[in-house]
Amino acid sequence: MIDHTGIGVEDVPSSAAFYDAVLGALGMYRVMELREGDRLDGVGYGIDHPVFWIDRYHPHSVKQHTAFAAKSRAEVEAFYAKALSAGGTDNGVPGLRPTSTGYPxxxxxxxxxxxxxxxxxxxxxxxxxxxxxDTLASVFQMVTYRPPSGTADPLLLLTDSALASLKASVARVQYPAELCQQQTPEEWREHVPAIDQQNSGLLGSVADRSGVYVILTAEDPASQWTLKYIGQSKADLSRQRIRSHLVWRNKDTPSGSFTGSKFDEVSRAVMEGKHIGFSFVSIEPASLRHYVEVELIHRFQPAWNSHGRSVDSQEPSADLCEWPRIERIGAGGL
Structure with a gap:
């Protein structure tokens, strides 16, 4: 059992500011400092006693790995957000790691x-x-359901209602203007903290909500939206999943290589000068959510829902649904 550990850093005050934010998200804080005069030589973090040190006494920039225990998914996500906002670099978005690569x-x-x-x-x-x-029974009932003869199908009524809600609440995703001039993922990556900050309200609005969502594009703010993608997510994954579409997906990490993210399509559209729209509607239980997603995909066949095909090989889909112009969208967004 390890009592405490630590790493060497080049600049203790600068790194301490970073770890104050990051470890604060996990309920840890400075419990001890090592000083020589006015110079800060080391900081120990913990709760009752130091369990993790940063100091100038040990070699720095040696690419060490330290894992901190979180008490919930929310803490993991807060840790990640605080790290990026404090100047850290993404190395793997929050998410379940695949057992196929050795994770439990x-x-x-x-x-x-x-x-x-x-x-x-x-x-x-x-x-x-x-x-x-209850969920299994609900799914079984969905598969075997048949509406009475001569009556309106309530499942189609639900789908139509969900569609109306999605069309009425399209929000424009915000991106730095410089991204229209970027050409590579490396250049995009530099803007990830800014994109997170500009869309914190949008991402926060979908956190802990289960539902169906759509991604759209438009040539200019006054044009009609073109439907590009339909997806669904359960509550504990919504923010992470939607962020992987709209903000960043790191393909070099296990989570980034095992995801259905549409980040490639979204980033390409943004760099071509297009605007990105997003809308979300809450739907429970999971069986109804899956039904609405599949029904809408069958209706509109969005281009980015062509699973297993690269964006270069996808054929444009027919614009089968007229989405509102940007000036008709309420200021409240989602």
């Missing part, structure tokens, strides 16, 4: 590089979620 079941983690290039991680270990009997 229920390993929910996020990875960030600190100012010295160290790989720091927050991990929440949870048991694998199993569908409840």
């Amino acid at each position: 079941l229920g390993y929910y983690a996020a990875f960030v590089l600190d100012p010295d290039g160290n790989n720091i991680e927050a991990v929440y270990r949870e048991s694998q979620e199993q569908p409840s009997q």
